[in-house]
Amino acid sequence: MAFRGDGEVSRCAGENRVRELGETGGRNISVPRYLKGFDKVNSPRFKEILGCAFVVYGVDPIRVLCEAGVGRRGDERLLEVLIRDMDSVRLVDLGFDPGCFQCSKRRIVCDNTEPACIKCQKKGIECSGSGRIRFSNGVAQRGKLKGCSIPVADVSPESAFETQRQAAAAAAAPRTIRWKADQSRDARRKSVKRRENIGERGVATRATEYNNDAPTQEGTSSPSAVEGNQVILACPRDQLADTREHTQLIINEADPIDEAVEEVVAIERAVDLAIAPVSNSPGPIHPWIAPLSPQARMLMSHFADQVAPVMVVLDNVSNGYRDVFLPLACEDELLRTAIGVVASQHLALYNPSFQSAADEGRAVIISRLRRDSLEASPDRVFNLSTWATLIVLLVGETITGSSEYSHLLQTLMCLIQNVGQIAPSAARDFLTQQSHMFEFLGQPLLGEAHGVQALRLPLDHYLDWTYYDLPSDSEYHNLLHLSRMAFIKASQIYLGRVTSTRDQWDLLEELKQLVSQIDPDQMGSHALVWVCFIASADSRDPEHRRFFVDRMNRVFKKTKFHNISAGMQCLPAIWSQQDSGRWTQNISKLAPTLIM
Structure with a gap:
């Protein structure tokens, strides 16, 4: 793309404003005075690059590079690469502040007023502010993905995590590596055909270095050919042009190695080569908490940082209130609401404005538990969610010092007698230990009858929450x-x-x-x-x-x-x-x- 000199370019040079006109074609651009003495500055190709920079970026990157001392080498190829990759160069770091994006597109000098520049306000347009960090509602603001949103699979978290675990287990399976000479004749024939196809398409695998702007579409072939259980990692031609042999790694996940590798083949420039295979199947997705609101995240974070450490003896060894309850709360609305209520109760100790929300939330949870106990089926009552919710509500009673804890404690003891159908798990073990703690410490405060019933049992039965899996030399x-x-x-x-x-x-x-x-x-x-x-x-x-x-x-x-x-x-x-x-x-x- 050449510079079309049908417009006027304005920029600031010290205290003087310099105006220059470029002629049509881009090859007769007048050279500014500050570029005099620049090596190869009169070459047509250099002037065309300069014109492209004006049109694309609305600034004079050559001036910036000169002031930064980059362009004094006179390396035209270096300047071309720097201008082409200007998106990865921060102009502010080079001593030039491009201002807002709107002034840059209008090719005027931005006054850098915050939050919106005066020139955009006078023009009546929306100013994005200084800098180049902008947010888009979709995947991209331009190109083929303009207007597209990030796809979210409409599946339950349990199935998504199960799929992820299966994918991670498959990826962690041991794979054998052997050289090209070890593969069978059919495999070598397929490899030759694949290399020919890749050569015809001119596909480079250097981590898609020059194709980052082009999104991968369905149906397009990746640089790494995948067939059956074999994955062939092909290297870029321009990186191996000076080598005698094109070395290929063949990863076979099914067949064992038949013969030992007798010779170690040195792969030159291995650091520069991107040899990661591109699979057509989606990779494992890390768990994320999509449905949670910012308020819920804040309350859960406060619960984990301020409330959970108080409820266990050793917080730095293990803490089920953080490691067990929070993952369960991400999947269960009732438990998540209870954790938010308890966090609000703790915040109300310092900011009374949280008290009303905590009281309302607590009343809603208790009403729901009561309704479920009267109307719902047993499996909806005697489950991990209800069990953990009662534990969390009792934690809230210790924060507020409420006198209504006895009802929750007696409900918890009733539930413990009917949890036999819950499958063994780490969550159940932790809930059992915490239930023993509340029984041991709470029943003596209900009266002599309850206290004698609890304290005359073997105390190891109730003190299991004080045992930790520690090394023998632990302090x-x-x-x-x-x-x-x-x-x-x-x-x-x-x-x-x-x-x-x-x-x-x-x-x-x-x-x-x-x-x-x-x-x-x-x-x-x-x-x-x-x-x-x-x-x-x-x-x-x-x-x-x-x-x-x-x-x-x-x-x-x-x-x-x-x-x-x-x-x-x-x-x-x-x-x-x-x-x-x-x-x-x-x-x-x-x-x-x-x-x-």
């Missing part, structure tokens, strides 16, 4: 052991108070020594809130009370969960009734909060 072994011993000692204190009214100073002192071995700032120390509450509620010694309340207060300063502050506020009322009876008798009224 967390001692922490987990001390935590389990503290839970067992606190359980003994609770059962001792249910059966008698005597002072349990010795047990409380032993528990204090156990807890003292765990640093308050150490990971996992936040899991001892229930232990400290039981001990402080039964303490008569002011030193014991001060120690355990101080540990609870430290955890509250880190987590901000209101169930901890509610528990500390209940302690004076509990201490006031120690002389008149057992505090475990009225614990559900004195401390109507899930303290854990």
Whole structure:
């Protein structure tokens, strides 16, 4: 394309505005003064390239290259390549700001006003602003794909992920590599025919270096021929013109290697060759979360970062609230809504504007669970979705310090007795462990009958959530052991108070020594809130009370969960009734909060 000099080109050169006219044909373009002394500047081909740059880009790239010191080499071929690939050159990096796209197309100097330049405003056109980053509603703004949207398969996420796993397994299957001489006579004959066809079409396989603008259409042959189980990777001719032999790699996925490779063939310039096969079948698609709104993503991210770490002992080892619940929430609307509600409840601690949305969402979820329990079939009630939703809602009760946790906890215990039909999985194992945690820590706060029923069972049955698959030399072994011993000692204190009214100073002192071995700032120390509450509620010694309340207060300063502050506020009322009876008798009224 040559420069058609029927227009006027304006550009800024320092403080002076230079106007130049190009004559028709592009070969008689007047050379600006700042290009004097440029090698080969008078060659016709160079002037034609210069004219093309004016028409296509609306700027003078030669001037930019000269000012950047690129063009002083006088290499006309280099300038041609640079101008042709100007899309990959950032003019701003070369010292030239092209301004907005509209002024560039109109071939005028943009004033670079943000967000819209004044010249576009005066002209009454929409200004895209400075820079070259623009967004399109479809695949492309021009060309054959103009107006086309990104296709999204209308399939369920389960089938899409299953297809992806199958494709990944097929791609990971071991494949044998052998040289051209090892293939059979029929295969060599087919290879010759394929090379001839490729040569006639002039197809280059250098990673489609010069064909990035042309989209691949259905029916077009790729540089790599695919037949049966064999894939032949052909190299570009211009890259192998100076070699004696054209080396080809043949990958056979079905037949084993018959003979060992006796000679290593050196492939020159292997780094520059793009030898990746192009398959006609679609490759594996990475999972993506298409249906989620930005608000849902934000709430799930907040849940994963701020709420999930508090609900497990060791967050840096494994966390099912993040690794199990979030993938399930991407496929289940009920669980996703519950996670959003709990995240909103946590955000409401810092911004009260989230509270109304959290309350409304919680009411909607509870109404749906109640309706399903009355009308839906058992498989719609006793499933992973309902199970995980109840767990998440109980997490929300610990954030708000609500006194309505007892209904959710009793519903959870009822559901656990009817989940036998759920298939074993990692999700079920995690839900079982978390259910044991809520049963173990929640039932003693419902009353003596519930507490005795839970704490008289083998404690290993309820403390499975404190076990992690750790290496033998892990530093967390001692922490987990001390935590389990503290839970067992606190359980003994609770059962001792249910059966008698005597002072349990010795047990409380032993528990204090156990807890003292765990640093308050150490990971996992936040899991001892229930232990400290039981001990402080039964303490008569002011030193014991001060120690355990101080540990609870430290955890509250880190987590901000209101169930901890509610528990500390209940302690004076509990201490006031120690002389008149057992505090475990009225614990559900004195401390109507899930303290854990």
